[in-house]
Amino acid sequence: MVVLEAESADTWEAVVSGCFVPLNCAGFEPDFTGRMEHTALDERLSVSLVTTCGTSAERSPRLAARAATDDLHLSLQRSSTGRVVQDGRVTPVRPGSVTVYATDRPYYLDYSPPGQQQLIVQVSGSSLGLPARMIEAATARLAVPSGQRSSAAGSLFSYVAALAGAGGDPAGAAGGERGDGPRPGEAADVARDLAQVMIRASFGGGPVVPRTAGGLRHTVQEFLRAHATTPGLDVEEVARCHFVSRRKLYQVFGEAGLAPAEFLRRERLRAAARLLRAGGPGARPVEQVAYACGFDDPTTFTRAFRRVYGCTPREWRARPAPTPPATL
Structure with a gap:
């Protein structure tokens, strides 16, 4: 992870342009501060936690015309409000909003209110393995519909939050309780897999299951955390909810030195410990x-x-x- 800090809009422009793509930035506070926590998972995918006291960023037509990549930004607004503008469309953002926009076209980010924080996945669109028309449709609407994003977007951003040191569950991102972290390239593969699932799921049309073992395991772990206290929930039901066999579920958990039933039990005990307090x-x-x-x-x-x-x-x-x- 690279951590970069800035105390002026000019310095911040150099920081974000170096981590993302060239941008024109402006600060909105006299005593501007910005912090970038940036992790490159491979040459075509990076994760960043961006914190500022209020700023704007523009990818001008001139800068976009020079784009050398087909990168997308998948952005979770963690605090404060703002708006994202691209291709004449405007979408407001508030805590929990998820946006998808293309970096090879002009865009404008208005994050002028204070207390800004975004968790951003920058990923090559072509590396996702999605139909070009689906990526075009996702960027055309900018916002991921709230009714369709909850579980898939939650899985993606909880995974990358741990990788970015943004308060996620390191055990979940690392692959379980072994504490040895993901193998080289594994974290990028899982993040890319979960990004693909989020975009596919946002269009509806049936279940979308992660293709990687790490992606499936993390998705199931998030499901178990959310539904741990549901009466009668067992491994058979969890497998059905994720359209896999019980054997497959034990296999992907076993690769991380876990058992799904034990993970569920521990999540129930954590919930109980909180209630007892x-x-x-x-x-x-x-x-x-x-x-x-x-x-x-x-x-x-x-x-x-x-x-x-x-x-x-x-x-x-x-x-x-x-x-x-x-x-x-």
Whole structure:
């Protein structure tokens, strides 16, 4: 990862032009600050976390005419608001908005409100293996429709957030609990796979399943985190939801030294630990916490909780919550 900081719009222009494509930038605050955390996963895909106090960026017709690549920007707005303009279309962005725009055509980014942060995947359009008409349609509408983007876009950006050090789950991006990180080229393949899935899924027309083991594993992990407390959820149901066999699911998890059932159990225990910490007059009894987090009975829950946390749920609840480290 390369971390670059700027304290003027001119310096920032050099930073973003070096990491992305040549752009004209302007600052909107007298004391401008910008920070770029940039990771090149391969020659045709990079991930960046961009934080500024307010700026604009323009890919002018002159600059776009000199484009040497067919790169796309897949951008998640993490904080503040703004707008993206390309080919006469304007789409507003707010936290959670996902946009797709082409860098070989002129565009304008208005990120003038303060407190800006975007997570950006820059990827060669031709490297995605998608039909040219689909990429053209995706960039023509700019915004990924909110009703269609939730799970596929969530999988992509949670994966690249970990790679960019932007608060994602490093274990998920690295491939599991081995802690050895992805093999050379694996992270790029998975990110590209998840980007392709997001674009395909945004047009509807049936299920889209990641083709890489890492992409499928990460997608299932995100699903399990979101649905861990669903009563009766088991590996068979998870496999059906992702249009793969139970054997395939165990295979892709096994490559990372995991078992899907164990991953689900640990996510349920994390949810339970959070509920147990939520004290006060409305605090749920331990038995209710067990059932609310998908366990069939309190005894099984207590046994599993002790194995992972080294104490019973009641003892955990009685312990004081960890004190956040003091800031200097």
